[in-house]
Amino acid sequence: MAKKKQSEHARKLAAEAAARPATKAHGKRTWKLMDKGAALVAGMLAQRASILAWRTVTGKKPPTSGQHPEVTTGEAVAWAVVGGAIIELVKVGMRRSTATYWVRSTGTLPPGMKPLAKAPGANEKEPVLADPAPERASTKKKISRRSRGR
Incomplete structure (x- = not known):
């Protein structure tokens, strides 16, 4: 019963929000905070994932320093490639996902992100910006006073 009331209440709130005109654009600062936070969390997770992958494949700890004489060049390069890719x-x-x-x-869309549109007859896999640059009326190139004669 409580679940049914919750869902009805949620639907009612969603309908009211949809009926209200959007008076304020979604925060650019909020998006930046979410994006930076996702990048930080991903960096921490990725480091652990790359160490785990290295241990799974090689059976030993990843090299801590590529400069150490006991680490072979191939091993140091492989660690750099695998770690960077992961x-x-x-x-x-x-x-x-954020x-x-x-x-x-x-x-x-998040602030600063432009929608992609498909041009007629274009390849489906190739993204095209929705608003192409406007054509100039004249083809004459404008030259600033400083660059004339140089």
């Missing part, structure tokens, strides 16, 4: 993959996944959460909760 860190970037985790960061991209975390930041994308942006998806923003869109689901606010109904708009």
Whole structure:
């Protein structure tokens, strides 16, 4: 019974919010805070994930210093490649999920993010910006006074 009341109350609030005109744009600061927080958490998770992956594959601890004489060059390069790739993959996944959460909760793209539109006849995989740059009326190139003759 309580669950049914909650869902009815939630639907009522959602309908009221949809009926109200949006008077304030969603906060740019809030998005920046969420984005930076996601990047920090992803960095911490990625470090642990790369160490775990290295231990799983090699069976030993990852090299702590690529300069140490006991670490082979191949091992140091492999650690750099594996560690860097895992860190970037985790960061991209975390930041994308943060942006998806923003869109689901606010109904708009995060501040500063432009929508992608598909041009007619264009390849489906290739993103195209929605608003192309306006064409100039004249093709004559403007030259500033400082650059003339130089």
